[in-house]
Amino acid sequence: MTQSTEFAAGTTLSRIPLRHGLTFKQAAVTLLVVLLLGLSVGTLELILDWRAMRVEVRVNLENTLDLVEGSAAEALYQLNPELGRRVVDGLLVFELVRYVELRDDFGRVLASHERPPLAGSAFHRWSKRFADMTDFSRPLRQGESDGARTEVGVLRVELSPERLAERFLQQAVRDAFFGIARAVAISLLVVILFYLMITRPLLRLAHAIAGVDPARPGRWSAPELPGHGRDELGLLLAHLRRLLDASQDGLDQRDRAQAELTALTRELEQRVQERTQALEQAMLDLETRKDEVERAFEELDWTHRRLSEANRLLLESHAYARRIQTTMLPDPAVLGDDAGELRVHWEPLHLVGGDWYWLERRGDQCLILLADCTGHGVPGAFVTLVLASVTEQVLRETPVWEPATILADIDRRVRRRLGQDRSSGWTGLDSDDGLDAAVLLWEVGSGTLEFAGVGSIPLLCLDPDKGIGTLRGTRGHLGYQSLKPPAAIATQRLVLAPGATLYLLTDGLTDQMGGSPRRLLGRRRLVEWLELHAALGLSDQIAGLCRMLADYRAEESRRDDMTLIAFRPIVRPPL
Amino acid sequence: MTRGARANGATGWGDRVLGLLVLLALITGVPVPAAEHYVVGVENIDYRPYQAGHTGVFEGFGRELLDAFAAEAGIVFEYRPLPPPRLLASLLQDRVDFKYPDDPGWTPEARAGHVIHYSRPIVAYLDGTLVRPERLEQPASMLRVLGTVVGFTPLAWRAALDSGAVSLRENADFSALFQQVLSERVDGAYANVAVARDQSRRLLGHPDALAFDRRLPSARGDYRLSTRHHPAVIERFDRWLVERADRISALKERAGLSETDRSRDAVD
Numbered sequence: 057m058t059q060s061t062e063f064a065a066g067t068t069l070s071r072i073p074l075r076h077g078l079t080f081k082q083a084a085v086t087l088l089v090v091l092l093l094g095l096s097v098g099t100l101e102l103i104l105d106w107r108a109m110r111v112e113v114r115v116n117l118e119n120t121l122d123l124v125e126g127s128a129a130e131a132l133y134q135l136n137p138e139l140g141r142r143v144v145d146g147l148l149v150f151e152l153v154r155y156v157e158l159r160d161d162f163g164r165v166l167a168s169h170e171r172p173p174l175a176g177s178a179f180h181r182w183s184k185r186f187a188d189m190t191d192f193s194r195p196l197r198q199g200e201s202d203g204a205r206t207e208v209g210v211l212r213v214e215l216s217p218e219r220l221a222e223r224f225l226q227q228a229v230r231d232a233f234f235g236i237a238r239a240v241a242i243s244l245l246v247v248i249l250f251y252l253m254i255t256r257p258l259l260r261l262a263h264a265i266a267g268v269d270p271a272r273p274g275r276w277s278a279p280e281l282p283g284h285g286r287d288e289l290g291l292l293l294a295h296l297r298r299l300l301d302a303s304q305d306g307l308d309q310r311d312r313a314q315a316e317l318t319a320l321t322r323e324l325e326q327r328v329q330e331r332t333q334a335l336e337q338a339m340l341d342l343e344t345r346k347d348e349v350e351r352a353f354e355e356l357d358w359t360h361r362r363l364s365e366a367n368r369l370l371l372e373s374h375a376y377a378r379r380i381q382t383t384m385l386p387d388p389a390v391l392g393d394d395a396g397e398l399r400v401h402w403e404p405l406h407l408v409g410g411d412w413y414w415l416e417r418r419g420d421q422c423l424i425l426l427a428d429c430t431g432h433g434v435p436g437a438f439v440t441l442v443l444a445s446v447t448e449q450v451l452r453e454t455p456v457w458e459p460a461t462i463l464a465d466i467d468r469r470v471r472r473r474l475g476q477d478r479s480s481g482w483t484g485l486d487s488d489d490g491l492d493a494a495v496l497l498w499e500v501g502s503g504t505l506e507f508a509g510v511g512s513i514p515l516l517c518l519d520p521d522k523g524i525g526t527l528r529g530t531r532g533h534l535g536y537q538s539l540k541p542p543a544a545i546a547t548q549r550l551v552l553a554p555g556a557t558l559y560l561l562t563d564g565l566t567d568q569m570g571g572s573p574r575r576l577l578g579r580r581r582l583v584e585w586l587e588l589h590a591a592l593g594l595s596d597q598i599a600g601l602c603r604m605l606a607d608y609r610a611e612e613s614r615r616d617d618m619t620l621i622a623f624r625p626i627v628r629p630p631l
Numbered sequence: 632m633t634r635g636a637r638a639n640g641a642t643g644w645g646d647r648v649l650g651l652l653v654l655l656a657l658i659t660g661v662p663v664p665a666a667e668h669y670v671v672g673v674e675n676i677d678y679r680p681y682q683a684g685h686t687g688v689f690e691g692f693g694r695e696l697l698d699a700f701a702a703e704a705g706i707v708f709e710y711r712p713l714p715p716p717r718l719l720a721s722l723l724q725d726r727v728d729f730k731y732p733d734d735p736g737w738t739p740e741a742r743a744g745h746v747i748h749y750s751r752p753i754v755a756y757l758d759g760t761l762v763r764p765e766r767l768e769q770p771a772s773m774l775r776v777l778g779t780v781v782g783f784t785p786l787a788w789r790a791a792l793d794s795g796a797v798s799l800r801e802n803a804d805f806s807a808l809f810q811q812v813l814s815e816r817v818d819g820a821y822a823n824v825a826v827a828r829d830q831s832r833r834l835l836g837h838p839d840a841l842a843f844d845r846r847l848p849s850a851r852g853d854y855r856l857s858t859r860h861h862p863a864v865i866e867r868f869d870r871w872l873v874e875r876a877d878r879i880s881a882l883k884e885r886a887g888l889s890e891t892d893r894s895r896d897a898v899d
Contacts, residue, residue: 133714133717134714134716134717134781134782135714135716135717135720135782136716136781136782136801138781138801139781160720162720162724164720200687202687
């Protein structure tokens with residue numbers, strides 16, 4: 057049964073049974089608390105009284121013995137039974153004393169007296185609480201004429217533990233009685249005050265609350281609570297008054313809101329009806345549009361299929377073009393094993409590209425040419441076809457190879473082959489293609505090499521003792537109708553130490569965007585990487601360089617063709 | 632209590648030889664046996680003319696007598712004044728070697744079972760009842776309250792006391808006892824007659840402030856020297872009493888105790 061149902065079953069709104077009343081509960085709790093508190097404090101007091109009484113009895117008896125010590129000693133010294141009896145009788149005046157004995161130093165009892173024991177009492181069970189402090193014995197001495205003090209006997213006093221317990225418990229019972237009486241009196245007083253100050257005003261308030269009209273709470277007339285204007289009851293009344301007023305306001309607002317809601321509902325219904333009609337019309341329009349879109353999608357699919365077919369054809373064309381371009385590249389073994397170790401990494405941006413290289417050996421003379429033609433993809437590949445043709449012609453027709461001369465001839469022939477040597481100015485519609493190129497020439501086994509370049513292809517020389525040095529070519533480009541041929545192409549000589557490695561590379565490597573912050577890879581990073589991994593073989597160097605480049609590029613797309621030629625010539629010591 | 636060598640019953644010649652040995656020891660530095668030393672328990676009360684020990688120093692006739700014997704016997708007596716009731720107990724528990732004065736008739740129940748050696752009678756005593764002079768010749772039945780000094784048992788009145796016909800009131804000393812009698816708070820005082828006269832003379836200016844009523848109960852006896860463990864000394868003392876009878880009589884005469892012996896003789 058819940059509390060509310062219990063209330064409904066056992067009480068009415070006008071009358072509360074006594075046992076459920078606040079006054080009864082408060083009285084019971086107050087009485088219980090006071091009794092428990094009194095019991096706790098009383099127990100503590102009992103213990104303290106017990107200890108205090110033990111001390112008091114002991115001290116009092118010792119003081120009493122101090123008083124009679126002289127007389128008792130005199131009686132024992134004189135062996136005067138009469139005086140001894142007086143001392144004994146004097147000590148027996150104290151009701152706690154049960155037995156007194158004066159025993160002389162000859163072992164004889166001079167005087168003694170024993171009080172008859174108490175009749176059986178409930179107090180006797182407590183007597184053992186005092187059993188350890190009942191015997192008192194005091195040796196007695198008498199001064200001699202020579203000043204010495206001679207022991208003349210013993211005064212022994214035995215207290216009655218029953219009388220000690222009786223005296224203690226009588227005091228305890230008296231304290232307990234007054235404690236209970238005090239608890240009851242306090243409880244009654246508190247109950248009366250509680251009823252007058254709280255319960256009665258609460259009842260008035262409850263009756264008044266029972267009279268509240270739920271439909272018109274604002275018209276409630278508050279009861280008079282004299283003397284409670286500023287206390288918690290007054291505060292409760294004020295809050296109740298405010299609550300009822302707020303409730304009345306809420307009811308009024310509810311009525312107004314209900315009316316507004318009704319009007320709004322009507323308006324909404326009207327709007328919904330209009331919108332429904334509009335939607336139905338829109339649905340009809342959508343059906344029409346849907347048909348049109350479906351037709352458009354069908355056309356788009358057809359177009360997509362055509363595009364896919366075209367793309368497939370284009371890819372196949374590119375793949376074939378790559379095969380053609382790949383076959384145009386020389387075999388690295390063409391230089392021979394005695395020339396040194398050589399590794400090439402050629403990777404066009406698309407299937408074909410504008411990077412091209414050539415290797416050739418004539419006698420003991422070896423040549424490496426690397427070119428970066430205009431553009432990439434198919435246009436770049438076309439330029440490499442022109443370059444390959446021109447290069448073959450130049451190398452075949454030149455009796456003595458010299459890097460700068462070779463590059464100048466290539467420039468001239470490319471211009472002619474692409475029609476860029478016409479005297480009339482460039483119109484913007486003619487070919488304006490060209491290339492950057494570099495040539496490396498040396499005798500097999502010699503440590504002296506010749507290098508010439510035009511444009512952006514550098515020669516990196518990794519000396520195991522000195523680190524990497526860079527040789528740059530002449531500024532400008534080869535080809536290009538809009539540009540003049542380079543004024544003078546310089547051939548640079550370099551002497552290699554045994555174990556040195558040379559690198560030719562196009563700008564597709566160094567101009568790759570990536571990293572964080574986002575920027576070009578740059579030649580410096582490349583050089584640092586090569587220096588750090590100089591001990592690796594050339595294949596491992598190229599593979600590691602590709603991984604480093606991929607890591608650096610991350611999500612960035614590639615921007616250009618890339619070609620790297622690594623060459624470690626065999627240098628024979630001079631004879 | 633014996634602190635020196637046991638008594639050997641030395642004679643007068645022996646004394647002379649001992650004296651010579653002491654002289655030789657003093658001259659030659661040769662050690663000699665120490666003199667016999669005994670503790671004598673005496674009463675610590677003013678009991679003149681017999682003796683007095685209330686000042687802590689034993690003096691009077693008893694002291695002169697025992698000192699004279701000790702000097703001639705070559706022994707040393709140390710006197711220990713004690714309350715009269717303690718004397719017998721101290722003797723029986725060997726706290727003292729000798730007790731003086733003593734009488735076999737005193738507290739015979741306490742002496743039962745003990746072997747005590749007594750000397751020959753040294754001096755007679757007479758304990759009697761003293762009353763105000765105007766009460767002389769009154770019958771004993773008129774005496775209801777008897778006063779005495781603490782520690783003295785009125786043996787002559789024992790039957791009346793035991794029957795309750797007479798009640799006993801003890802006093803701390805003779806002065807209080809005399810005042811009790813003179814103020815009629817007690818009907819009579821039971822005390823040694825010679826001592827009472829001496830005390831009366833010194834306290835009240837004349838010896839007969841209270842009169843000895845011969846018709847009332849009295850007790851007579853002799854003071855002796857007693858011991859438990861030194862009977863040989865007692866034997867020497869007894870011989871000395873006989874041999875030095877004249878000297879002892881002179882001591883009694885000087886102490887005023889010769890009348891005591893004569894009064895006994897007169898009564899006898």
